[in-house]
Structure formats: structure tokens, C-alpha cells
């Protein structure tokens with residue numbers, strides 16, 4: 001089984017590629033500096049005292065002077081930490097203000113992408129709502145594609161606005177290099193916005209414990225050039241490929257209960273489930289099982305054969321398919337580019 005999460009992509013908040021990521025990095029440096037100075041001060045005095053008084057008091061020495069109820073000292077040790085905390089509150093508030101994106105209001109002349117993200121145990125559903133004012137109508141899973149922005153011209157800016165919801169328990173959307181962390185809470189809608197000019201693959205992780213496979217609820221955000229993104233968009237909007245060469249596998253797939261959970265979108269399709277990932281363009285994705293394993297033929301076959309072996313506790317059961325039935329179904333899915 002070839003695992004995907006071994007990819008050495010970095011997830012560091014110290015290497016941001018978006019303005020809000022940069023604000024968070026500055027805040028992190030500032031907090032580290034302040035707490036670092038306090039740490040050095042306290043540890044320094046401690047080490048000095050340990051060294052200076054290492055022999056203990058000389059024999060017969062009296063106790064040092066005992067100080068009770070000293071106002072100046074009490075004022076000092078109350079106000080100094082209070083002041084430090086107050087400064088941190090101010091700086092954190094400013095950062096919160098900087099990273100907060102009003103997803104209802106796109107910058108003038110920009111071309112926003114709007115996607116609804118729905119957290120499931122344990123995968124991500126992406127409902128593409130609109131791009132550049134044009135309505136979209138397709139759903140994909142686990143791999144979010146967005147266009148890169150060009151900050152230098154208003155009409156080339158492409159901010160990404162996410163609406164965050166949950167289908168079951170609390171999850172949290174966190175792609176450290178792109179934006180801060182935002183929870184997906186059942187019965188509540190949160191929003192998150194980001195914008196970056198740097199293309200590439202950005203990894204993330206569900207950041208709220210959500211059950212047995214929480215650690216394998218990985219995020220993959222592909223920031224494409226606008227051209228590549230628009231090509232990807234065109235393909236996703238198309239109905240599923242119907243290849244007559246794999247009719248056996250297609251029949252088998254549609255005769256199984258796969259179709260009550262999964263969707264394969266085309267005119268008259270009976271696979272209309274929304275409980276599990278949309279498979280219309282399954283082969284356009286690089287990974288399976290929410291970024292856990294690479295989307296290779298062998299991995300796909302092993303996954304369908306017994307998902308519990310790959311991702312114990314996931315909601316897809318093994319269906320006891322024979323090896324040839326498995327091959328047919330994989331043949332069919334393999335055509336869903």
C-alpha cells in the first residue's frame with residue numbers, strides 16, 4: 001500500500017504564503033520573543049541563585065529578613081505580568097482583525113471562488129458554489145482546488161471564501177501556510193477566507209479530535225494558476241465519463257449498495273448518494289481515503305476490497321466481492337477521469 005501522507009510537504013506556520021498567514025507568523029514571533037525574554041529572566045535568576053547559594057547558609061547564621069505585606073513588591077509582581085498580558089491581548093486582537101475576512105464582501109472587481117466545506121467522519125466534502133460570479137454545481141471530496149490570486153491588479157485577484165459546516169461532529173479546517181484554523185461545528189456555519197499568489201500543494205490536517213480516524217483526516221489544497229484551475233473546473237462540471245468498454249464493471253457497481261452512499265453524476269444515474277464522497281471524477285484526485293493513500297489502481301482495489309483494513313472504523317464496509325468483481329468495479333472507476 002502506497003501512503004500519500006509521507007509527502008514531505010511542509011505544514012509550518014513560519015512559512016506562510018498568504019497575507020493572513022503572514023499576520024499569524026508575526027504574532028507567533030512576537031509572542032515567542034516576549035515569552036522567551038520572561039523564560040530567560042526567570043531561569044537566569046533561578047540558575048544564579050542555585051549557583052550563588054549552593055553552599056547553603058553558614059553555620060549559626062540567622063534567617064534572612066522576612067518580608068510581610070510589602071506594598072511595592074506586591075504592586076510590582078501584579079502589574080508587571082498584567083501589563084505583559086495586556087500587551088499580548090492588544091497584539092492578538094489586532095491579528096484577529098487582520099486575518100478576519102468578510103466572506104460576504106469580495107474586494108472590488110475581484111473574482112472570488114466560493115466553496116462550502118462539509119466535514120464528515122473522516123473526509124472533506126467540497127461543494128463548489130460559484131466562481132467569478134458564475135454559479136457552479138458540482139461536488140468533490142478531499143482535494144480542494146483553488147486559483148492563485150494576483151494581488152497587483154484588482155481584476156486578477158481571486159480570493160477564496162469557504163463556508164464551513166459539519167455533517168456529524170466537530171472538525172477543524174487547518175492549512176497552516178494558507179490561513180488560520182477554523183472549526184466546523186454541527187448546526188452552525190463558520191466562514192474562512194484566504195488568498196495567495198503562490199501556486200502549489202498545501203497540506204493540512206483536521207485539527208479537532210473527531211473520532212478514531214481524526215489523524216487521517218488530511219487536507220490537500222491545490223493552488224493552481226487560473227488557467228489550470230479553470231481547466232480543472234471545466235472537467236469537474238462535466239457529467240461522468242461513460243465508457244462502453246467497462247460496462248460490466250459499471251453494471252456491477254450500480255447493482256451494489258455503493259450507489260446509496262456515493263454519487264456518480266450523469267443523466268439518469270441511480271448513484272445519487274450524498275453520504276460518501278462524490279465519485280463522478282474520482283480519477284482526477286491524487287489520493288484516496290482523505291489524503292491517506294495514493295490513488296493508484298492497487299490502492300483503490302485494496303480500499304474497495306476491505307476499507308476497514310486501510311482505515312479502521314471508517315463508515316464504508318467490505319462487501320465481500322469476488323476478485324473478478326473487484327477488478328470489474330476498479331475498471332469502471334478507473335474511467336471516471
Ligand code: CUA
Nearest residue numbers: 171206210214
Ligand atoms: Cu475531523 Cu478531526
